[in-house]
Each structure stands twice: as C-alpha cells, then as structure tokens.
Amino acid sequence: MDGVEGPLGASLRWRLSLWLTLAIVAIAAGTGVISYVWATAEAHSLQDLQLRQTGYLISRLDAVPASPLAREKVGDVDFDARVVVRFLNSGNGKPAATPPRPPVFSSLLSDGLQTVFVGSEQWRVFVKTNARGVRVAVGQQTTVRDAAARASAMRTLTPILLLVPVLVLLVGVLLRQMFKPFETLAAELGGRSEAELGPLRHTGLPSEVWPFVVAINALLVRMGRSLAAQRRFIADAAHELRSPLTAMSLQAERLGAANMPQEARARLDALSAGLQRTRILLDQLLTLARAQEAPRETAATVSIALVIREVLEDLIPLAEAKQIDLGVIGEADGDIRARQVDLKVLVKNLLDNAVRYTPPGGRVDLAVRREGGALILQVDDTGPGIALDERERVFDAFYRVLGNGEIGSGLGLAITRSVAESMQASIALSDARPPQTGLRVTVTFRQA
Numbered sequence: 001m002d003g004v005e006g007p008l009g010a011s012l013r014w015r016l017s018l019w020l021t022l023a024i025v026a027i028a029a030g031t032g033v034i035s036y037v038w039a040t041a042e043a044h045s046l047q048d049l050q051l052r053q054t055g056y057l058i059s060r061l062d063a064v065p066a067s068p069l070a071r072e073k074v075g076d077v078d079f080d081a082r083v084v085v086r087f088l089n090s091g092n093g094k095p096a097a098t099p100p101r102p103p104v105f106s107s108l109l110s111d112g113l114q115t116v117f118v119g120s121e122q123w124r125v126f127v128k129t130n131a132r133g134v135r136v137a138v139g140q141q142t143t144v145r146d147a148a149a150r151a152s153a154m155r156t157l158t159p160i161l162l163l164v165p166v167l168v169l170l171v172g173v174l175l176r177q178m179f180k181p182f183e184t185l186a187a188e189l190g191g192r193s194e195a196e197l198g199p200l201r202h203t204g205l206p207s208e209v210w211p212f213v214v215a216i217n218a219l220l221v222r223m224g225r226s227l228a229a230q231r232r233f234i235a236d237a238a239h240e241l242r243s244p245l246t247a248m249s250l251q252a253e254r255l256g257a258a259n260m261p262q263e264a265r266a267r268l269d270a271l272s273a274g275l276q277r278t279r280i281l282l283d284q285l286l287t288l289a290r291a292q293e294a295p296r297e298t299a300a301t302v303s304i305a306l307v308i309r310e311v312l313e314d315l316i317p318l319a320e321a322k323q324i325d326l327g328v329i330g331e332a333d334g335d336i337r338a339r340q341v342d343l344k345v346l347v348k349n350l351l352d353n354a355v356r357y358t359p360p361g362g363r364v365d366l367a368v369r370r371e372g373g374a375l376i377l378q379v380d381d382t383g384p385g386i387a388l389d390e391r392e393r394v395f396d397a398f399y400r401v402l403g404n405g406e407i408g409s410g411l412g413l414a415i416t417r418s419v420a421e422s423m424q425a426s427i428a429l430s431d432a433r434p435p436q437t438g439l440r441v442t443v444t445f446r447q448a
Helices: 006-010 012-059 068-075 142-190 207-256 262-293 304-321 340-357 412-422
Strands: 084-088 112-118 121-129 135-141 300-303 325-329 335-338 363-371 374-381 425-431 439-445
Touching: 012 112, 012 121, 012 135, 012 142, 121 142, 135 142, 207 262, 300 304, 300 340, 304 325, 304 340, 304 363, 335 340, 340 363, 340 374, 340 412, 340 439, 412 425
Parallel strands: 325 363
Antiparallel strands: 084 135, 112 121, 121 135, 300 335, 363 374, 374 439, 425 439
C-alpha cells in the first residue's frame, strides 16, 4: 500500500478501508479453513460412530440370520447414508450356497474400524464378531462419506462467506460516518471568505483532532491580528497624508492664480493633476480600510432605492458638467442585508466610474429588478467599455485600463468587489445590449 500514489494513496479513509478489508478477508479465510477442516473431521467421526452403532445393533440381535439367503436379505437394507451390511464367513472353509452380492468384504478383516479397497472402490468398514461367532461388517463408501462431510462443512462455512461482504460494507459505512465531521469542517473552511477568521468548532470531532483544530484557531487569531494591523496602517497612513496633501493642493491653487510662463503653467497643471489623483487614492484607501475593518454583525436591512437616491444627489452635478443623461429605469426597490455605508460605497463607485468614463453627451442608466429570490442591480453606460481579456484584471488593486485620460487610482472596482463579497453578492462585467454600446455592470444580491 505504500506504493499507491495520488488522491487514493493520500486518503486515510481509503487506507483504513483497504487494511480493514484485507484483515477481514484474511481472518475470514483462516477461520473458514479451520472451520472446514473441523467440520469435515467431525462429520467423519459421526459417520464412524454410525458404523459402530449399526454394527453393534445387528450383532446383538436375538435372532441372527443363519442361512445365507436370510443374511443377504439383511444386507439389502440400504440406509440414507448408503450403509451396507455384510455377514462375513466365519472361516470354516465352506463355500456359500449362492454367490454374495457386491460389495464383498474379505473374511480376513479384523474387528474394528478400517479402510479397505473393494476392487477400485475405497470403503470404510466396521467389523464386529458377536458371542456366537457371527461376524458382521458394516461399510460405507468413502466417496459418499467425503461428499456428505463436504456438504456439512460447507453449511458451516456459508455464514462466514456471507458475513465477509456484509462486514466490508459495514466498515465502509462506518468509516464514512466517522470521517463526515472532517468533511463538514473542510466545507466550513472552504465556505469562508478571507474576512471570516472566527474560531473553528470542534464539536462532533474526535478528541485526537482537537489539538489540530486548536492550532488552526491560534493561526486564525494571528492572521486576524496581522491583517488588522495592516489595515490600520493603511488607514492611519492615508489619514495622516490627507492634511499635508490638502495643504499642497491649496498652495497649488494659489500658485495657479499667479502670472507665470506657459511652460511653468503646464508643469503646474501636471502637479495639480497628480495631487488630485493622490487625494482620490487616499480617499479610496480609507474607504477600503473601513470596508474591510467593519464587523459583519453590524449589517442591517437597507433599502436599495434610498441608497440610490443619496448617491444620485452626489453625482448629478458631475453628470451635468459632462452633459450625461444619468437616471434610473423603473421604480423597483428591494431590501438588502448589509451596512448602509457599504451599499452606498458600492453604488457610488459603480455610478462614478460610469459617469467618469462615459464621453460627454453620453448616457448612464441604472436599473433594479428581481430574479427569483435575488435582487439585481444593473448599470449601463455608453462609454468605451472594457476589453474581454481585461475584465477580470480591472478588479485587481491599482490596475487601470490604458488609453483613457481620466484621473484615477485603480482601486474603485477593487473596493467594489471587496464590498460586494462582504455582502455575499457577485459582480460581473459584460457588453451593453445593442444598439447601445458601452459596459454593463451587474451586481447580484443573493440575500435580498
């Protein structure tokens, strides 16, 4: 079994099943052989006892047949086990009046049990001489004896043969039940998100596994502390950088009001754009840190229509400045189990991206609909869209699609996905339906 490789070779349940099956088969084989030998020997002993008893009974009869014809009639009695009775010649040398019927046992046989050959047949014979000198031979063919012994032994062996597959099946069922808590534990770990670092429960697990679970819980605690320290560092760093960055932005605005050469103004514009990009980055870092740091237990039932209205109030000035038609299609509403600030961040990031990357005079539509038990939030725009091979990468932090002149940090969609996963929602990108061109973003809330 050491040479077995792959998933089966690494499976403890498979190895236990294999070894237990081999042990059951080996024990059953040994037990079967011993039982077969014992049962055969016992059957032969009973057959010998039957010959003895028959011989003693016939030899003790008060009226023993005297004539050869009468003795032949006694020998005609055929028992169920094919036992034959023959009266042997007492040795007076007188030939029998009629030839004896086969099988013919020699008159030279000694008293007692013995195995003899009569022609090509082997017989087990018991010879008894009574007080009157009459000799009786009770015989049984060995092939008949062996067949009866094997049949008796097989009846003894049959329960063992039937029990082996039952035991193997029972071992498989028991091992499956015993390992089911491990499968449940693995499913619990596999279903967790990166933000769920709570301790594992060892209820229902064997005590031998408890140290392993305790070690995992300790590791989860250390990971939680490490992640919390990283998030706090990002939040603290972003917060500390906001004040000097605001001061630099104000200084750049004041400097822009002064008279300066065209080359200096171009460099100042580049500096102002960099400062604005940095301010957006810091705001998004703070938003990401808050979204990741907030506990899940603070979630509540939030109306998505109310959140959309609040976001539209913030973004309508930006849309009007670019002459973009920003609106909501339909009047669908729904309640979502989430924190209101998270839901607002998600909707605002999607609409802000759509407005920023849609050319002036374009259109951005937002719709809410139900499909079964899920709530669908859909944002369509008439912008340049995103290439198919980049639609997954845009959710990576700091990744930006090349070829657009919009100021950004590449964190917007990364934050959006992080917030969506915290609400057990999924987000997908696709092309807008013809004749409209652009990008369609679909968010599916399963806990609506």
